[in-house]
Amino acid sequence: MRLPDFEAWAMFAAVVDHRSFTDAAKALSVSKATVSKAVTRLEQHLDTSLFTRTSRRLALTESGRRLAEHAARILAEGAAAEEAARDETAELAGPVRIGAPMTFGLLRIAPLIAQFAKEYPLVDVDLHLSDERIDIVEMGLDATIRIADMPDSSLRARRLADVNMHVVASPAYLATRGRPVHPADLGDHDCLCYANAVPPDVWRFGGPGQQSLTVQVRSRITVNSGEAMLPALRLGVGIARLPDFIVADAMASGELEEILIDWRPQPLGLHLVTPPSRLRPARVGALLDFLARHHGC
Template identity: 60%
Template sequence: MLDLDAWAIFAAVADARSFTAAAEALGVSKATVSKAVARLETRLGQALFHRTSRRLALTEAGRPLADHARRIIAEAQAAEEAARAGADGLSGRIRLAAPLAFGIADVAPLVAAFLLAHPQVEIDLQLSDARVDIVADGFDLALRIADLPDSSLRARRLCGVAAYLVASPAYVAAHGAPAHPADLVRHRLLGYTNVPGPWRFSGPDGETSVRPTGPLVANSGDALLPALLAGLGIARLPDFILGAHLATGALVELLPAWRAAPIGLHLLTPPSSLRPARVEALIDWLATGLKP
């Protein structure tokens, strides 16, 4: 028979990187944790951890098995919750990652409404423009605004997010406005590293691209705003960051005839197709609420 307890304990140790921390998280003794991992190692015929007095690390064999263990436990939990959901309603904890500014403006209100509709659910909303490792960091789902590389994650494109090329009126007065994307090489450009690579444009002359160089790069669009408003350069940022500043005239759009392709808003989940009912419900809620 499959030793589910041992697999669950192994996954907890892999995530906590500590036998002691895993035991505390599971509410069992450290001896129970040690015996379960030893039992699994014996069954598999290979070591799962390198143990020293100072650190604990997964072996080469243990690293891929840790992902399998997480999926086994997640699918078992999903099966239990699916059985309970019909009678008891949705309950339990969901870990959700989202970009900072977009999370505050668009995701947080949807999360609040979801919690009102499902009072037995708890949500751990983590907002950061840094790219998170969904599986290793234990997230149930993540929203990401980017062109996605190939990966084992399951991705669902919700919509496009418009991006605009902007500067302050003071910058335009001091340096002039570009008439063509090729003119940007003579300007000070502020880089948004969450959308790496050159800036690509489509317009009257076809397609062209420019690689931004200038005095500031940041992985947060909000961090570029003070420099933009102070007239230090030109940036290309998503509309959810720029909207209020464009409306007040604090920033002006440049090259309106040259459009950047919309950046995709994607909803990412771990590789398994079997998810807890509460997570499926939040996915549907976000997909409906975030579509234009």
């Protein structure tokens, strides 16, 4: 039995992460030739090309793209295993890369990251904020916060809390267009939809007696940021379905009113999502435990 060429797999993962043989070599503190030979060796062993190389561009082949996740996992698990073998009393140090949705990240996660950085001065945190659907393995993230119904996948998801949703509109809109009393009434109204929901114009509700109902709404504006709906909501353009952390202040001030009180949108889960491996550096575990304790709230 021939053992896998773990060094070549790790160097392949580094090239994918840095998108450059030169930058990967610098990160690994080896020569560019060493990295190139390792990748070539792996390609010969697998009998497939992993990269398309030109003088100006380095791109993964289809085979390389499929194998990149395996390579990233090998590199991450090797690094985590080495760190786990070190003295657990050693001071935590090194980088942690974590993702979060844009608005929730700004309001809830960024303050926690600041506090964590103060408590662990040798840990460097790279916080990536985006409402787009991202591949945490491809991006090299150690974890990400997701607010969603999690589909089955190879990722590990820990549900931290529920995020309550509200259907809201401005008093001006309700005075002009009327107040819906049942989700089916939404078909006669203009709605503002969140582009990253799948599909954006299908809203699900839970009602009296554990009833459930799904309705398709007419999207007047579709946008990939919930916070970006607020100006249109305040101007009375339509009705939106948004989470607590976006609309709580506007509801408290009276700028927006909650409607369909008896038919609430199903809450979404606040999840802490990590790659499939249980192995992770101690600094990553420390940050994840810190976020879990605070529930991001």
